[in-house]
């Protein structure tokens with residue numbers, strides 16, 4: 392589990408996060424949702440230590456992340472997998488080299504051991520055999536799956552996904568969402584996902600926080616979204632008149 396305690400973050404005069412206290416649970420898909428500029432990426436970067444909070448704490452289990460020395464931070468980082476927006480694969484490396492990269496960085500495994508681990512991750516994302524392709528030779532959905540394979544290659548305890556569906560069509564988005572949910576369950580990972588994809592909220596939102604102007608405006612799970620009368624949530628999820636009508640008809644209004 393990861394917990395944040397009263398996180399504030401400002402850039403110069405601008406206060407982006409204003410007292411975020413929340414929990415991200417193990418074995419669950421934890422979603423950070425909110426409109427563009429709400430502070431989702433800033434919060435995700437704080438969770439992995441890419442940014443320092445102005446004040447407040449981040450706890451990985453019983454460990455206060457911002458009290459650690461470099462060696463201890465590295466030990467936590469080894470337990471973290473990241474799926475970046477736009478997959479962030481290295482264009483000049485093959486699929487296999489991309490997935491192997493964290494193993495090259497963090498382990499002393501032999502080539503044979505690494506190859507076995509890469510192949511098993513490729514199989515897990517249903518991409519066996521594409522080892523020698525370059526990212527430019529495969530589709531955007533396949534690139535995402537390679538990104539997921541790379542994110543899980545070190546058997547992480549924590550998985551962070553920044554807009555995993557950006558740039559994907561609705562059907563491919565569902566495949567990616569289901570893959571992330573399944574892996575979270577199989578490996579009992581604490582998964583944190585930034586998204587403004589309504590479909591993801593309704594399909595895999597097991598623990599959701601809605602950020603609005605740097606604060607948590609709503610928290611709950613997918614089963615509570617439809618019936619909640621929180622206006623900020625409804626404005627965000629059912630943004631268009633069409634979606635509002637769908638909600639009203641689902642509620643029998």
Ligand SMILES: Nc1ncnc2c1ncn2[C@@H]1O[C@H](COP(=O)(O)OP(=O)(O)OP(=O)(O)O)[C@@H](O)[C@H]1O
Nearest residue numbers: 402405407425426427428429430431432433434587
């Ligand atoms: N390094 C920075 N310096 C100054 N301001 C920043 C920095 N990073 C983020 N911000 C500001 O913080 C606010 C929140 O940004 P953030 O990227 O977290 O939004 P977001 O909710 O992830 O939006 P999106 O869905 O568009 O990615 C924005 O107003 C942004 O301009």
